[in-house]
Amino acid sequence: MxxxxxxxxxxxxxxxxxxxxxxxxxxxxxxxxxxxxxxxxxxxxxxxxxxxxxxxxxxxxxxxxxxxxxxxxxxxxxxxxxxxxxxxxxxxxxxxxxxxxxxxxxxxxxxxxxxxxxxxxxxxxxxxxxxPAVVGELLTRRRDSPLDLLTPREREVLALMAEGYDNVTIAKTLVIAARSVSKHIGNIFLKLRLPPSDSGHRRVLAVLAFRNNSQASGSSH
The missing domain is CATH 3.40.50.2300 (Response regulator)
Incomplete structure (x- = not known):
């Protein structure tokens, strides 16, 4: 390389x-x-x-x-x-x-x-x-956001997604089944109003969607 x-x-x-x-x-x-x-x-x-x-x-x-x-x-x-x-x-x-x-x-x-x-x-x-420190900053910037709809487990999955890990690695890290990871990711995309059909770099799309929503919310005050 x-x-x-x-x-x-x-x-x-x-x-x-x-x-x-x-x-x-x-x-x-x-x-x-x-x-x-x-x-x-x-x-x-x-x-x-x-x-x-x-x-x-x-x-x-x-x-x-x-x-x-x-x-x-x-x-x-x-x-x-x-x-x-x-x-x-x-x-x-x-x-x-x-x-x-x-x-x-x-x-x-x-x-x-x-x-x-x-x-x-x-x-x-x-x-x-x-x-991980950057992800933490992104995920805790605001209250009253769509992120509040996520369960603790979904937040864990989202953080690992944002760090760039694939489903297999996320499953091993959290000691859960790969199918459970897929289910959590589907829920995350749904709750953040991000269609699960998005392809390519969607490992961080959820975090970006949250960040953009936070900015929009902040500008409305």
Missing amino acids: RVVIAEGNALLRQGIVLLLSSAGHDVVGVVGTGPEILPALLEHRPDVAVLDLRMPPEFRDEGLRAALEARQRIPGLPVLVLSRCVEESYAAKLLADGARGVGYLVKDRVGRVDEFLDALERVAAGGTALD
């Missing part, structure tokens, strides 16, 4: 390079500042990009802006954004760009090597990978 890495911290940047190289991936580009990101992505057109959210020189949202622009210039480019802490508004912008082939992880997750590599591979394959 060909990877471009953009990370402002030199030590972490080198650590990610070594980690991915050791895992058998081909690191084709490495940059340390915001202005370098887009040219590197356009030049190498990697299988997946790992981008720091805040990059020099301004340490604002350089990585996110580069990710969004790159996905416009290279449709479907898989992007995994790393952030020092949970910043829900930035995660929402990335998801709004299209849920297929995107990921948002807190940097601490990189230290959990297996989880990080698994997330990277899911994103590269066109799936999603949301940090």
Whole structure:
């Protein structure tokens, strides 16, 4: 897998390079500042990009802006954004760009090597990978929302869906039958008014539907 890495911290940047190289991936580009990101992505057109959210020189949202622009210039480019802490508004912008082939992880997750590599591979394959902390922020933003209609078990299933896990993994994690997972997902889509016939990246569509409903509710007050 060909990877471009953009990370402002030199030590972490080198650590990610070594980690991915050791895992058998081909690191084709490495940059340390915001202005370098887009040219590197356009030049190498990697299988997946790992981008720091805040990059020099301004340490604002350089990585996110580069990710969004790159996905416009290279449709479907898989992007995994790393952030020092949970910043829900930035995660929402990335998801709004299209849920297929995107990921948002807190940097601490990189230290959990297996989880990080698994997330990277899911994103590269066109799936999603949301940090559990990000999912938690999305799911607890507002009260009096359609989410309140979900049972505790359905909320658990929804959280794992949003993290990018498939039905089999969800079943194993919650120690329930796969058919029960399918039933819960059907209920989730129904309660959030999201047709179960939606295809493709529906692992996060329920979370997106909830988020959009929350925004709409907030703007009406």
